[in-house]
Structures are given as C-alpha cells and as structure tokens.
Amino acid sequence: MRKRAGPRRPTQVEIAQRAGVSQATVSLVLSERPGVPVAEETRQRVQQAIEELGYAVNPAARALRGMSVKTIGLYTFESVFPVDQRDFYHPFLVGVEEEAARLGYDLLLFTSANTAHGGVYARGRNALLKADGCVLLGRHISRDDLTNLVDEGFPFVFIGRRDIEGTELSYVAPDYVAPTAALVEELAALGHRRILLLRQSDGAEPGDDRELGLRRGAEAAGLSQDDLLVEYSSGAGDLGTDRVTGWVDDGVTAVLVEPSEDNASGLALAAAAEAAGVRIPDRLSVAFLGSAPPPTATRIWTSFEIPRVEIGRAAVQLLVTLLEDAERSPLQLVVPCTDVRGNSISRVVRR
Amino acid sequence: MRKRAGPRRPTQVEIAQRAGVSQATVSLVLSERPGVPVAEETRQRVQQAIEELGYAVNPAARALRGMSVKTIGLYTFESVFPVDQRDFYHPFLVGVEEEAARLGYDLLLFTSANTAHGGVYARGRNALLKADGCVLLGRHISRDDLTNLVDEGFPFVFIGRRDIEGTELSYVAPDYVAPTAALVEELAALGHRRILLLRQSDGAEPGDDRELGLRRGAEAAGLSQDDLLVEYSSGAGDLGTDRVTGWVDDGVTAVLVEPSEDNASGLALAAAAEAAGVRIPDRLSVAFLGSAPPPTATRIWTSFEIPRVEIGRAAVQLLVTLLEDAERSPLQLVVPCTDVRGNSISRVVRR
C-alpha cells in the first residue's frame, strides 16, 4: 500500500504550459471527438509538446472519471496457466485472448483472488473492479458469488450455462440439446430402444440440457419416455462391472455419457464393459455428449466437439457489447457443436 | 471511451454518513495503519456500514493518489496463450502466475499492445501504466522500447539477459557461463581439443555468455584458445552436409549448439551429420547449451535445463522488491541451470 516510486510523469497541465494553452484544450486534442472543433495550429502545438515530453495519459484518472479503462478481467477458479491437464481450459483462454486483443482490450487475470482465500469477494471485496467487466470460467464458481455480482450490476459473462433463479445472468454456452437429440434419433434409427444417460453427479445445468436433448430426441424418434434411463456417476469409483452388466441385463443397448474434465466416468465405463465382456459397440453403444477421451488406434468415440476457442471469443464479444451498449445487447449466446463420427455406436443386434 | 454503465457503487462518503463519522475516518478504518489510533466502537460502526452497503474500495481513486494497485503487467511479444509451440514460454508464465498469486498481485496481460500495432508504445503511449510494474518476455522485444522504459523510470524486469549501453536494466536470466564452462572441461577430459560453438545468428547476449563460458572452460582445462571455433547459424537453411564434413575435416570433434526456440539448427545439424555419415557421438560429440530437442528412444541430448518456472517466479519476486523497496533491491538475478546427462558426447577416438 506504499506510494509508487520513480520520477513523476508529465501531466496534461505541463503539456498545456509548454504549448501555451489550457489543460482543457489538451484534453480536447487528445480525445479527438468529432463534434468539438479545435484549430489545426493549436492541435499541432499540443501534439508536439506531447511528443517532446513523452506524455502518456494516466489511466487511473480516466477511470476515476468513470471512463472505460479497456481492460477485461478473467476470473478462473483454477490457475490460468496450469501445469497438468491444461487442455481443458486452455482453448477457452486462447479464444478470450485473441478476441480481447482484436477489440483492443487488455486482459486482467485475477490470480490473487483465487489461490488466496477463494471466491470473487476474497480480498478487499470484489477485486474485479479493476476491470471494466469480467469473463468468468470454471465449474466450481460459487453460485452466491454470481448472484452477488448480478445484484451489484457488475458486467460479466460466464462461460458455460448457469441459471440462477430470479436473476438474468449473462453467459455463453455450447448447445448441448440439439446434438444430443440428434444422437438419440440416430440411435433410434439404428434400432436402439432403451437408452441410458449417465450424468455427472454434480447435477449442473449442462446435464439438464443433455437430459432435455435426450427427451426431445426420443420424442422426435417416437421412443417411449419409459425406455429412457438416467443415472449419475461421480467418477471412476462408482462404475464397476456389476453396474454395467446390470444395465445390459435390463435391456439397455446404448449409453450416453456426460463428460467431465478428465472423462473419468467414461473411461471407467469402457474398462468395466471390457472386464464384463460387454463389447463396445457390438453389445453396447457408447457416445459422449461433448468432448470424448482421445482416440486410440482402434477406437474413435462418437461424440461432439465443443468449440472452445469460439466460445472464448464469443464471451469477449458479448461482454464488450454489454459494456458498450448494454441496452441493445443480447444477454446470452449459444454456440453450436460439431459432430464427431466415431466407431463406438452400432446397429443393435436382436438376440 | 464511453462512460461505464450500471448503478453507482457506494463510496466512503456514504459509508461515513451511515456510520455518523467523516470520510476521513472511514479511510482510516480501512487502511488499518498501526500508528493511527481509532476507537474500537467507531471502527465497528464503520465496519457494519461497510458490510451493509457492500462497499468496495475504488481502485482508480487509490491509483490516482499514487498508491499501488497490486497489479503486475505481463508483456510478451508473442501471444500469451499460443496455439502451437506453447511449450517455450509456458513454463515462464506458470512461474509468473504462481508467484504473483502468492504475493497478492493480479496479472495484467497486454494483449492489445502486441498484436495491434506492435511495441510497448503502441496505443496512447505506454499502455503499461495500468500496472504497478511489468515483466517483459520475448526474444523480439525492441531494444529502443527497453531504453525508453528505463529512461521513463518505469519499473520492469526482463526475462532473459539484455545489456543496454549506458543504462542499468533489471533482468532475471539463467546462468549460461558456468554450465557451458563445465561442459567444456568435461569434453577436454574426454580428449577433445578442437571445439566448435554454433551460435544463433542474432548475436544476442545469451550467445555472448555461452562464448564466455566456452573460453573460461577452455582456459580452466588448459586448452588453446586457437582451437576454439565460433560459427553462426540462422536455422535449418545454412546447415548442410558439406558444412559438417568441413568441420570434421578441420579436426573438430565436438560441437556446442546454442538452442533456439524450435531448435532448428540443432536438428539440422543432427540430420546433416547423419546424411554425411558422421556418427554422433562416435565421430562428433554434440551438446546443447540450454534446452535440447526432446529425447528419442535412442538419443538423449547432453544439455542443461533452464529452470523456466523458477525464473518466472524470480522475475516477479525481483519486480516486487523493486516496487516496494527500490533502494535496497538487487537489479539483476541469475538462476543456476541443472545438467542433463545424455549420450550425445563421448571420449574422442584417435584415428
């Protein structure tokens, strides 16, 4: 909390003195607003003084006047430059950085808030104020924090879908409903009747969307809603062979997996199926409703790709329109996914 | 440059009114300075008002008063979240983020300055002013920019060694001299007499350090300075079989390669040697004075590892001491490297 050191930088007042004009005129020259005229000759004198003294506008003073400081905050629950498993968030960040650069905004990473005491309101309260607005990212961000931010009227965009009762928050999310429904229709066309959705046990909105897609697709394909099962998994721990054989004995021929960051449940499912002698896709079709585990020599998982880079870009775009013209800006954006044709689903064989 | 939208946030004045004190008292309560006493009862009233109104200090006003805003700028020539070849800069950034978080600083990425018009002085001039100080990173940063920054008294730390005549700039760099000298001594012990240093053609300071290490090591080992050769390469283009055979015919038995980001020259050298029938390490010992290409099944390059994460951390530490106590802070920091024992050098065979 100490004072900054170093020699003081020149101010508009000093520019004004050197150019023989008032500080206001300097500000006018700098702002270059179309409506306000300023004589060409004085403009030149001012410009020259600026060059000579090496003047740079003071961002703090501008900000204090309530002007934009051209900075977008980026709040992630995890560290931004992670060591392991960086591929999950990384593409979002690429998109965010690209678009911020394109629109002339700098990027402020709220590192201190995260690790220190967790939560957006950790330090003095709302460290976010250093930025014009903020992009939030991360599965584990507190809902209370989001509510508070909305209440305070702080402009932000969440990456991923989050609905909070009673408040309209702004987010950019992939469309899980349409591709899930399409997948279900495809499975139905392949003869599948009894389909299981394996959700992440956190019960978050993306899972709701997938379940909605499941029901929509089933309806469109004329499947009975009674043949749709939904179960939950919290990772590798609760997926053994008995559970998988239980499904198969129950008549399930296709499993749709909601992916997690490490795709632990999906991999555990595959392992359990193999251990139980349930071959994929012959006896059991498996598809991932989002990013699948990496393909191997023999296995390409049927899935759809979340356009992460594009979502990152869109989040920044949305935030900037929110900042620059809050009235006529949309509140939410949905980005389509692209299918990945794999070899993990097949026509059902009557036995 | 428009005004920010949204409802105004509460200020210290409003806190003061609600608590029945003056704005100055509110500021005192907030600052918690040890020397200045404030009655316990009023402190509580103020704290309560702060809670109730959800007050958060205005960073712009603080900054305008000349206080630290707890933000470290990060200026990289290339984009911070690159798509390809991200492994070169990434470890530095991990270290920078870690240490910034640990010390309670946020990280400001100057994305806009880079891509937009290139150079630190791109936009209004010196966009860096939004941060307390800055960490600079990248091989291609302009020397003029560095000079200007020093002249302006802007606090910054460069990652990598850079010397600028007449000015003392602050940097954190790996120690290339000592491990290079050690490598030369080791080669001498293995019977090598005529040693070639293959420098990057940019002729930057890191290359000077390696050359210095070469001469120091030779001296310590009692080699003749006349047997030390120095050549330059600008990548894969200028390294053919003829050049390599030329060296061998000249009696060279060991080549020390200054690495580049993609290690193009090193890989080209290996390829050319193989094409010319010059086996490594039997006929020619090769070592990298820094990060080597990734090891393969049969080849582990002798080299030394630059502790990138550690350097990133050190840069932030140095910058913060520079900010908080410029007088008694060191200006430069040198970090030791660790050896990588490979199989690309061997005892020389008299023939």
Place this chain on the structure above:
DNA sequence: TGCGCGGATTGATACGTATTGATCGGGGAT
C-alpha cells in the same frame, strides 16, 4: 483553577482527467 498532553476525529487538499457552461473575438447580415 489553569495548563498541557495525548488520543480521537475531522476539514481541507491534491492526485490527473473529461466535460460543461461561459467567454472571447471576428465576420456576415441587417
């Protein structure tokens, strides 16, 4: 009683900018 002392609080000010309403000066129209 008067005096001084020190803890607690406050009024005033400066930080550097953007903006508004006012001022100034000159030229064209009446």
Place this chain on the structure above:
DNA sequence: ATCCCCGATCAATACGTATCAATCCGCGCA
C-alpha cells in the same frame, strides 16, 4: 454601426481516495 452567431478556447468542477494539519475533548498534574 449594431447585432448575432459560430468557431475556438478556457475556467471551473467532479470523480473517490489518502493524508496532513488542525480541532476537540477529557484527564492528570501543578
């Protein structure tokens, strides 16, 4: 000559905070 208008400039002000000098008050001591 008078008036008006417009282009060009300026003085003044507000933004929210930290800090310094000043004030106020109660109490112990002479």
